[in-house]
Amino acid sequence: MVTWLNNCYLRLLILSLAVGSAGFFSVVRAQTPSTCLDCHGALDPPLQVTPAQFAQDIHSQKGLTCASCHGGDPTKADLDAMSKAAGFRGKIERKQIPELCGHCHSDAAFMRKYNPSLRTDQLAQYKTSVHGKRLAQGDTKIAVCVDCHGVHDLRPANDLRSKVSPLNVALTCSRCHSDVKYMQGYGIPTDQFAKYSASVHHDAMTVRGDLSAPTCSTCHGNHGAAPPGTDSVKNVCATCHVFQAQMYDKSTHKAAFQSVGLPGCVVCHSNHDVSHPTDAKLGTGPEAVCMRCHKPGDVCDQARAQMLGALKNLDAAVKAADATLAAAESSGMEVGEVRTEQDQGHDSLTKARVTIHSFQTSLVEQDIQAGLKIATKTQAEGRAALAERDRRRRGLGLSLGIILVVLLGIRLYIRQIEGAPGKGNAAV
Amino acid sequence: MAADSSSQPQPPRRRIVELLLGGGLLASFGSFIYPVLRYLVPPPVAELGGDQVVAGKAEELKPNSAKIFRFGSRPGLLIRNTDGSYRALSATCTHLGCIVQYRSDLQEIWCACHNGLYDLNGRNVSGPPPRPLEVYDVHVRGDEVLVSLKRGA
Amino acid sequence: MFASVRAWIDERFDWAALTAPLREKSVPAHKLSYWYFLGGITLFLFGIQVCTGILLLLYYRPSANEAFESVQYIVTRVQFGWLVRSIHSWAANLMIFTAFCHMFSVLFLGAYRKPREVTWITGMLLLFLAMGFGFSGYLLPWNTLAFFATKVGTEITGQVPVVGHSMMVFLRGGEDVTGATLTRFFGFHVALLPGLTTLLLLAHIALVQYFGMSAPPRVEARWKAFPNEAREMKFFPNFFLRELMAWYIALGVLGALAAILPWELGAKADPFAPAPAGIRPEWYFMFMFQTLKKIPAKLLSVDGEVVGILVFGLAGLVWLLLPFFEQAAGKRGRRMIFGAGIFALSYIVAMTIYGYLAK
Numbered sequence: 001m002v003t004w005l006n007n008c009y010l011r012l013l014i015l016s017l018a019v020g021s022a023g024f025f026s027v028v029r030a031q032t033p034s035t036c037l038d039c040h041g042a043l044d045p046p047l048q049v050t051p052a053q054f055a056q057d058i059h060s061q062k063g064l065t066c067a068s069c070h071g072g073d074p075t076k077a078d079l080d081a082m083s084k085a086a087g088f089r090g091k092i093e094r095k096q097i098p099e100l101c102g103h104c105h106s107d108a109a110f111m112r113k114y115n116p117s118l119r120t121d122q123l124a125q126y127k128t129s130v131h132g133k134r135l136a137q138g139d140t141k142i143a144v145c146v147d148c149h150g151v152h153d154l155r156p157a158n159d160l161r162s163k164v165s166p167l168n169v170a171l172t173c174s175r176c177h178s179d180v181k182y183m184q185g186y187g188i189p190t191d192q193f194a195k196y197s198a199s200v201h202h203d204a205m206t207v208r209g210d211l212s213a214p215t216c217s218t219c220h221g222n223h224g225a226a227p228p229g230t231d232s233v234k235n236v237c238a239t240c241h242v243f244q245a246q247m248y249d250k251s252t253h254k255a256a257f258q259s260v261g262l263p264g265c266v267v268c269h270s271n272h273d274v275s276h277p278t279d280a281k282l283g284t285g286p287e288a289v290c291m292r293c294h295k296p297g298d299v300c301d302q303a304r305a306q307m308l309g310a311l312k313n314l315d316a317a318v319k320a321a322d323a324t325l326a327a328a329e330s331s332g333m334e335v336g337e338v339r340t341e342q343d344q345g346h347d348s349l350t351k352a353r354v355t356i357h358s359f360q361t362s363l364v365e366q367d368i369q370a371g372l373k374i375a376t377k378t379q380a381e382g383r384a385a386l387a388e389r390d391r392r393r394r395g396l397g398l399s400l401g402i403i404l405v406v407l408l409g410i411r412l413y414i415r416q417i418e419g420a421p422g423k424g425n426a427a428v
Numbered sequence: 429m430a431a432d433s434s435s436q437p438q439p440p441r442r443r444i445v446e447l448l449l450g451g452g453l454l455a456s457f458g459s460f461i462y463p464v465l466r467y468l469v470p471p472p473v474a475e476l477g478g479d480q481v482v483a484g485k486a487e488e489l490k491p492n493s494a495k496i497f498r499f500g501s502r503p504g505l506l507i508r509n510t511d512g513s514y515r516a517l518s519a520t521c522t523h524l525g526c527i528v529q530y531r532s533d534l535q536e537i538w539c540a541c542h543n544g545l546y547d548l549n550g551r552n553v554s555g556p557p558p559r560p561l562e563v564y565d566v567h568v569r570g571d572e573v574l575v576s577l578k579r580g581a
Numbered sequence: 582m583f584a585s586v587r588a589w590i591d592e593r594f595d596w597a598a599l600t601a602p603l604r605e606k607s608v609p610a611h612k613l614s615y616w617y618f619l620g621g622i623t624l625f626l627f628g629i630q631v632c633t634g635i636l637l638l639l640y641y642r643p644s645a646n647e648a649f650e651s652v653q654y655i656v657t658r659v660q661f662g663w664l665v666r667s668i669h670s671w672a673a674n675l676m677i678f679t680a681f682c683h684m685f686s687v688l689f690l691g692a693y694r695k696p697r698e699v700t701w702i703t704g705m706l707l708l709f710l711a712m713g714f715g716f717s718g719y720l721l722p723w724n725t726l727a728f729f730a731t732k733v734g735t736e737i738t739g740q741v742p743v744v745g746h747s748m749m750v751f752l753r754g755g756e757d758v759t760g761a762t763l764t765r766f767f768g769f770h771v772a773l774l775p776g777l778t779t780l781l782l783l784a785h786i787a788l789v790q791y792f793g794m795s796a797p798p799r800v801e802a803r804w805k806a807f808p809n810e811a812r813e814m815k816f817f818p819n820f821f822l823r824e825l826m827a828w829y830i831a832l833g834v835l836g837a838l839a840a841i842l843p844w845e846l847g848a849k850a851d852p853f854a855p856a857p858a859g860i861r862p863e864w865y866f867m868f869m870f871q872t873l874k875k876i877p878a879k880l881l882s883v884d885g886e887v888v889g890i891l892v893f894g895l896a897g898l899v900w901l902l903l904p905f906f907e908q909a910a911g912k913r914g915r916r917m918i919f920g921a922g923i924f925a926l927s928y929i930v931a932m933t934i935y936g937y938l939a940k
Contacts, residue, residue, distance in 0.1 A: 212523070212542075212556035240542040240556070332843035334657045340501050347527070392663075396840040402455045403833045409449030410826050416445050418819065456829070463661035467636055471658045500650065577646065 034074040035081050036066040049152045056153045062114055069100060095135055097144040098126055125224035132224075141182070148172050164222070167205065169215040170196055192216075195273035214240070219271075233271070234264030241265075247358035279315070282308040282356070306361045310368040311352060317375035318345045324382030333385040338378055345374040480576040483516060486568055494530030497575070503527050504564065504575060505537065507548065516575040517550045518562040528561070537561065602790065608820045609796040610812035616690060617794060617820075618827050619683035624782070625828045626676035629835070630714075633669040634771065641721070643767035645760030648723035649849040656846060667839035673715055675835070677865045680711050681929075688903070688922040691915065692795040698904040700792065703785040705901045710778050715863055717770040723763060724847035729860040731766075732758045737873065740886050741894070759852070798915065861936065868932035869893055871939070900925075 041050045054060050059068070067074045071087035082088045092100055102123030104110055111120050126132040126145075134142045148164055155162035163172045174193035176182055183190050196202050196216070204213035219236045220227060228236045238245030248254055248264065257264055263271075268281065268289040280287040282304055284296075294300040321342060325335050348371030355364045481504075483497040489508040496519055497504050503519040507530050517537070521528050526541035536553070537546040544555035551560045567574045590596050608617060640659055642651040655662035684704065687693055693701040720731045735758065739749030754761035796804070804811040814820050862870050872893075876885040899906065903921075907914035 210523070210556065210558075212558070242543045243540055332841075332845075334653065334663075334846060336501055336653065336846075337657075340498070340503075392840045396836055399456075399459045399836050400833050402452060402459055403829050403836075405448065406452035406456050406829050407826055409445065409452045410822050410829075412445040413449050414819065414822050416442060456832075460832075463664055464636065466660035467662060467665055468639070469660065471660065473658060 034065045034067075035077050036070075036072070036074055039078070053153045056155065058154055058156050094140045094144055095138075097146055098123055098132070098135070101145045122223040125221070129221070129223065129225045130227075143176060147176070164217075166211050166213075166215055169217050169222075170202070173216045192272045195270075199272065199274045200276045201274055230261055230263035231258060233266055237265045243354050244357040247355065247363075251357065251359045253359055277353070279308060279311055279353075282311070303359070303361050307356060307364045310361075310365060311349075314349055314352060314368050314371045314375065317372055317379070318342075318349060321345065321375045321379040321382060324379055324386065328382050328385035328389065331386070331389050333389050335382065335385055338381045338385070341374060341381075342378045345371060345378060348374060480574055482572045483566075483575040484573050486571045486573055488573075489514075492532045492535070494532075496527065496529075499564070499575060505530060505561075506566070506573065506575065507537075509548070510535070514566040514568065514573055515548060516564040516566045517546075518564070520561075521557055522552065522559040522561065523556040603817055604815075606790070606793075606816035607813040608794045608816055609800065610814040611796065611800045613690060613797055613800070614814070616686040618824055619679055619686055620789070621824050622827055622831060623676055623679045623683050624786075625831065626672050626679060627778075627782075629672045630669065630676060631775070633665050633672065636665045637669060638771065643721070643764050645723060645763055645850075648721060648763060649846075652722045653846060663843060664836075664839050667844045668835050670844035671835055671838045671842075673718060674863070674865075675831070677711050677715055680708050681865070684708055685922060685926055689919065690795070690797040692797075693904045694795070694798075694907065694915075695904070697788070697792050697795060700785060700788040701904050702901060703781050703788065707778065707781050707785060709897070710774055710781065712865060714770060714774050714778075715865060717766040717774065719863060720763060720766045721770065722846065723850050725850050725854075725857055726847055726860065728758060728850035728852065729856045730862050731762065732856075733860060734862060734866070735762075737886070737890065740884070741890055742887060757852075864933060864937075867936040868929045871932045871936035896925075 037049060037051045037054060040047060049066075065074050066072070067086075069089075069092065071089045072082050073086040073088075074081060076083070076086075082090070105118075106120050106123045108120045111118050127136070131143045135144065150163050155165075157164045157166075159165060160167060162168065170193055177188075178190050178193045180190050201214045204210045205215065217225070219233075234245060234248065244265075254264070257267060269277065278287065281289050284291055290300065290304045294304070325338060325342060328335050348367060352364055352367040352371060355367050358364070481497065481499050483499075483504065483506045484495060489495060489506070491508050491512050492510045494505055494507040497506050497516075499518075504516055505519040505528060506514060506516045508514055519527050521539040521541065521544055523539065523542060523544050526539055528537050528539045528544075528546065531538045534545075535548065537548070537550075538544070539546075539555070539557065542556050544557040545553050546557065546561055547553050549560075550563045552558065563578060564575050565578050567576070587596070608614065637655065640651060640655045640662070642648060652666065655666055657663075659665075687701070687704065716731075716734060720727045735749050735752050738752060739745045741748060750756060752762070752765070753759075754765040795801075861867065869889075873886055873889045876889045878885050880888045903918060907918050910917050
């Protein structure tokens with residue numbers, strides 16, 4: 001009987017070993033057989049690449065192996081896999097990385113087999129970028145493909161966990177560009193990420209969840225990353241802020257800024273820490289931008305003051321109408337339709353603020369007047385609603401008065417027909 | 429005082445009470461009937477504007493032009509195509525809610541706020557808008573252009 | 582002038598005989614007589630509901646596309662539409678409140694006892710119908726809160742074992758709450774429920790007239806021992822005049838509520854939008870809703886919600902047949918019923934308050 005039991009346990013052991021190793025091999029086998037990960041999965045960084053990590057990689061999911069980039073023979077075990085004869089390259093040198101990636105990614109015919117809609121000009125663009133140019137001059141600190149995209153757990157850009165997904169781009173760039181020690185000697189500031197994080201564009205992305213909001217690559221390009229020149233930064237902003245750019249183009253400021261090499265929009269709005277513009281920008285306080293160049297009392301100062309005054313006027317009118325509508329609504333009046341008109345009033349304020357970029361008071365006045373018309377109308381409708389409410393209350397007062405008279409009449413009549421003030425005693 | 433009023437009939441007082449009661453009752457009935465009578469008279473504007481609206485007159489728009497109209501509490505965009513037929517969509521941009529406009533030069537719908545573009549089927553083709561515009565049904569009845577929500581809404 | 586009209590009628594109808602019961606009707610006069618008002622006020626409010634409801638019917642459209650807009654139209658464009666609509670909504674709540682008070686006062690004053698058992702049953706059925714009116718009417722403006730409250734309410738109905746799903750499909754006119762539900766609820770609200778209510782009301786009032794007004798047991802006992810202390814008040818005109826005062830006060834209250842606290846319109850229901858926070862049923866369902874929320878998910882391996890529903894169903898049935906339980910319990914019956922009444926009232930009040938505070 002003991003033998004039988006032993007036999008049973010032994011069978012169980014063999015069975016579990018078989019199942020376990022089959023499982024182990026099947027996990028590894030799912031990714032295309034690769035003995036590299038057998039060792040490298042157990043090593044310490046920087047040589048560590050675990051199967052779990054590599055399973056996340058888009059290249060691995062498409063069927064590529066370690067040998068696709070590093071060469072060698074993935075079917076051999078141990079150090080035989082890293083045979084020079086089989087083309088083993090070991091760690092790729094930094095300055096060779098772009099060409100290595102480009103070997104596939106710039107080959108349109110090759111990429112068509114995997115994802116026909118992927119672009120294949122990344123390497124060409126990279127060569128025009130600041131990063132690419134400096135790499136060609138021998139700078140190996142500069143960013144190459146793997147610095148932004150990652151290497152063994154590389155995800156496509158539309159994967160939100162990817163280092164180059166719109167949500168993460170700024171963070172990825174900041175790994176070098178905010179590192180003061182790393183950036184020593186390059187002569188550019190390292191506060192861009194800090195400034196951008198405080199900006200309204202960053203806000204749009206992270207708080208409002210608007211993935212179309214601009215991040216570093218939107219204005220600087222991704223593979224062809226370079227700062228836009230001072231004469232072209234306006235064009236960059238114009239891709240979204242069309243009207244402001246059009247008006248600026250027709251305005252006096254364009255020629256003026258160009259002649260002294262000032263970069264258009266950035267002068268008043270800055271580049272990285274673009275904050276939500278307020279009317280204070282038109283004022284004379286610390287946030288004022290006009291008075292940085294213009295002299296108090298000159299023609300432009302007067303125009304500025306006029307525009308600011310008109311804006312304040314409209315703002316006050318819209319706010320007043322808002323308050324009246326809110327009062328009407330809270331006392332129970334239906335003002336839904338008026339609110340839709342009032343939305344147009346709010347829009348007119350936005351429109352007027354855009355028109356400021358023409359720097360012509362007449363144009364701004366036009367928008368202000370249109371807005372004031374709406375605000376006056378909605379204010380009147382709000383007041384009408386309040387007047388109607390008062391009419392209802394007066395009507396209520398009247399009816400309540402009549403009801404009181406009736407109640408009094410009934411009371412007296414009861415007393416009359418029953419005699420003594422009733423304890424409920426009835427007249428017989 | 430209690431015993432007095434019933435043992436000594438006082439006609440004037442009686443009459444006052446009866447007048448008070450009768451008059452009060454009549455006045456109260458009047459105050460109920462008056463609103464009801466006013467209520468029964470149909471208001472001048474008979475249409476609700478929820479299901480279907482008259483977006484415009486048939487010959488109001490030239491081909492390859494558009495107008496904004498009110499659809500309930502939302503803005504709508506009525507476009508007359510180059511072949512004379514009509515289409516209507518929601519005019520609220522799906523990005524940040526600005527009112528879109530028709531660009532006859534591009535024959536596409538454009539949002540001035542951040543340069544978003546939609547094709548004539550409302551699909552968001554370029555720029556920030558994340559979703560297409562809602563499309564409405566359009567019928568021409570006589571000389572009126574009627575816009576309604578899509579069947580099965 | 583009245584005399585000649587009277588004469589004309591007398592030549593055709595035996596007016597005196599027809600009106601004799603009314604002229605002779607009397608009401609026991611004691612300290613608790615004012616509680617007798619509650620039935621009349623509930624009837625009066627029902628009458629107001631019928632009148633304002635008919636007026637609303639002239640402009641309301643019961644389709645998902647137009648319901649909200651038609652109510653908006655009534656409230657903004659129709660002359661005094663706001664008044665009719667707000668009175669209808671407020672009186673609905675007031676009516677259910679007075680119906681509950683009437684039921685509890687009948688219970689505590691012992692007016693359900695023999696021979697008035699059938700009156701009690703018709704009354705309880707009327708109470709259920711009133712709550713049905715409330716539930717079906719609430720959906721009709723087709724705003725967000727109403728839509729989701731109906732969704733949750735019918736969902737709970739679907740939890741009843743065996744027949745729940747069929748009941749839910751019957752109520753909803755389908756698997757989900759859609760325009761079909763609205764049309765169906767409209768049919769319930771303006772045709773089915775009024776029809777049933779009219780029949781039951783006629784029965785209820787006829788029974789009340791037939792049996793006369795009861796006096797509470799203690800008063801009855803006292804008057805039995807000391808017959809000269811018994812007091813009666815004639816219904817016409819004395820009691821009725823007092824009741825009329827109560828009715829006018831109710832009218833004043835309704836008018837004030839309509840003008841100062843008008844009933845909200847809300848936003849049009851969007852079935853595809855997520856449910857907003859804070860959906861809750863109307864206050865008269867709150868105690869049941871809150872109970873179901875607080876019952877643990879599983880009770881002895883049965884789904885907690887199902888247990889809750891079954892308990893309430895059972896409670897409703899017991900309440901319906903209350904007079905018979907008293908008879909079965911003999912001497913202690915009255916005290917038991919009284920105790921049950923105190924418990925039920927406290928539970929309802931407490932759970933309703935809890936439901937509102939626990940937001």
